[in-house]
Amino acid sequence: xSVNSRTVSVVVTAYNTEDRFLRECLRSILAQEPMPHEVILxxxxxxxxxxxxxxxxxxxxxxxxxxxxxxxxxDAGRRMATGTHVMICDGDDRLLPGALAALAAxxxxxxxxxxxxxxxxxxxxxxxxxxxxxxxxxxKDARYYDLLERSWICPPSSVLFRADALAEAGGTITTSRLExxxxxxNVGWRFxxxxxxxxxxxxxxxxxxxxxxxVFMMRASWRQMAMELAKHPDDPRIRDCVRRAKRHYRLLWVxxxxxxxxxxxxxxxxxxxxxxxxxxxxLVAEELPLWMVARTGLLxxxxxxxxxxxxxxxxxxxxxxPRRRDHPNRMRWVARANHLVRSGGxxxxxxxx
Numbered sequence: 502x503s504v505n506s507r508t509v510s511v512v513v514t515a516y517n518t519e520d521r522f523l524r525e526c527l528r529s530i531l532a533q534e535p536m537p538h539e540v541i542l543x544x545x546x547x548x549x550x551x552x553x554x555x556x557x558x559x560x561x562x563x564x565x566x567x568x569x570x571x572x573x574x575x576d577a578g579r580r581m582a583t584g585t586h587v588m589i590c591d592g593d594d595r596l597l598p599g600a601l602a603a604l605a606a607x608x609x610x611x612x613x614x615x616x617x618x619x620x621x622x623x624x625x626x627x628x629x630x631x632x633x634x635x636x637x638x639x640x641k642d643a644r645y646y647d648l649l650e651r652s653w654i655c656p657p658s659s660v661l662f663r664a665d666a667l668a669e670a671g672g673t674i675t676t677s678r679l680e681x682x683x684x685x686x687n688v689g690w691r692f693x694x695x696x697x698x699x700x701x702x703x704x705x706x707x708x709x710x711x712x713x714x715x716v717f718m719m720r721a722s723w724r725q726m727a728m729e730l731a732k733h734p735d736d737p738r739i740r741d742c743v744r745r746a747k748r749h750y751r752l753l754w755v756x757x758x759x760x761x762x763x764x765x766x767x768x769x770x771x772x773x774x775x776x777x778x779x780x781x782x783x784l785v786a787e788e789l790p791l792w793m794v795a796r797t798g799l800l801x802x803x804x805x806x807x808x809x810x811x812x813x814x815x816x817x818x819x820x821x822x823p824r825r826r827d828h829p830n831r832m833r834w835v836a837r838a839n840h841l842v843r844s845g846g847x848x849x850x851x852x853x854x
Contacts, residue, residue, distance in 0.1 A: 507608065508538035508585050509601055509661070512578030513561075514571065515592035516545040522593035522705065523551055525628060527558050529595040529703075537601060538584045542592075545574035572680050575657075575673035579664075587667060590658035593705045595624070600701035604661035607695045615666040615692025616685070618654045619701035622810065626707045634810050636700075643696040645689040649729060650742045651749060652682050659702040660685070666692045677728060678721035686729060715758040716781045719788065722750055748795040755792035759785045 511530050515523055523542075530540055540561045544550045546568030554563050566577060575589050586605065590596070604617045620639065623631045637653040654660060667673070670687040677683035688694070712718055726743045733739050762781045765771040771778050 506585070507605060508583070509588065509605065510582035510584030510586070510664070511537045511540045511588045511590055511601075512575060512582060513540065513542045513590045513592050514545060514574040514578065515542065515547060515551060516568070516571075516574070517547045517549075518551075518592040520551065520553070523554070524557075525595050526590065526592050527554070527561060529597070530590065531558065531560065532598065533596060533601045534599070535602070537588075539582065541578045541581050543574045543578040543581075545569060545571075572674045575680075579667065579672055582664065585664055587662045587664045588658060588660065589662075589673065591656055593707075594621075594656050594658045595628075595703040595705070596658060597701055597703060600658075600699075601661070603697060603699040603701055607697065608661075608663070611693070611695070613692065614663060614694055615670070615688040616660050616662045616694045618660045618685075618694065618696045619699045620653075620697075621656060621659045621702040621704040622700055623706050624703045626705070628703075628705075630703075630810075631706065632810070636808055636810055638808055639696045639698050643694070645686065646738055646742050648685060648689050649726070649739065650746045652685070654685055654696070655681060656702060656704045657681050657684075659704075662688065663692075677725050678717070679725050682725055683728070686725075690733075715754045715761060716784065719750065719754050719758055720784060723747070745801050748791075748801075751788060751792045751795045755785070755788045759789060 513523075513526060513530070527540070527542070530537060540558075542551070542554055542561050542563050544563065544565045546566065550565045551563070552565075554561055562581070564577065564581065566574070569577070579587055579589070586608070588601070588604075600619065604619055607617045608614055620636060622636065623634050625631055637651075639653065640647045640651075648654070666688055667684075670684070670691055673680065673684050675683045675687075726746060729739055730743060758781075762778075762785050765778060766782065
């Protein structure tokens with residue numbers, strides 16, 4: 502496909518997204534050069550739909566629907582899109598200048614790619630770059646197995662899909678609780694893809710991010726890996742990948758998940774949902790011995806290379822991190838990453854988990 506025949510549709514999804522975040526998102530998309538073929542905003546049943554978008558951004562197509570969940574909202578926009586290539590963007594993230602051009606370039610030489618993925622940096626609720634963060638080094642010649650072992654691609658706005666490939670892989674409707682990862686695995690199994698080193702997206706972290714719940718992330722990841730084993734039962738490489746990946750994520754999550762769960766157990770209000778709390782306590786109790794085994798380093802573990810943000814050129818300004826007493830919900834991964842880097846542990850938790 503030639504450059505002139507390629508058209509890019511950007512699908513933005515929102516659910517009770519703050520207006521200031523959504524404005525920043527849409528402005529960053531419309532500022533791309535060249536501009537996308539179309540921008541579709543799907544509001545997934547917000548209490549107050551962002552009707553102001555039609556007057557403030559007349560070129561954006563607004564679609565308001567009843568709540569269907571993340572996958573349903575994204576797929577509604579995907580089916581409305583007419584471009585040859587599609588980007589899915591959460592309404593609180595931002596594209597960096599030149600993002601669409603960088604992601605589209607590899608399709609010029611390899612038009613049958615399923616998707617092209619870039620990298621992202623983390624910003625806070627005030628749209629400031631989070632300092633001292635570590636960024637994953639992109640694996641060379643990445644394939645499906647690399648993506649299963651260590652999912653380094655996040656958020657979805659760091660990915661540009663070929664529309665036909667995304668449709669053939671089933672779109673974005675999925676039974677997984679980790680929708681982004683599941684969609685990438687579905688497309689990555691069927692088609693080749695390219696991971697570029699360019700930083701293309703500002704990924705906003707705030708207190709309502711689902712990934713702050715480490716117990717949820719652990720349970721959802723285990724379920725996703727079980728789904729991959731069920732999809733491809735005859736591939737022994739997948740079973741090996743899952744073993745290494747589980748040890749890797751245990752090192753990242755189990756200790757923090759145990760601390761969080763025990764704190765919840767001490768909070769009387771949490772006992773209003775005793776079934777959920779008991780289930781989480783059982784999961785942590787099962788995983789702690791396996792976490793201790795993984796710490797020995799005697800078994801193979803999926804590894805990820807990291808580089809400090811200071812070594813990567815970015816456009817956002819670095820500001821001092823807020824003090825913990827001012828922001829009780831400050832991201833735990835920053836402190837853990839700094840500790841591991843200083844101690845030479847080498848296993849740095851992901852900025853996206």
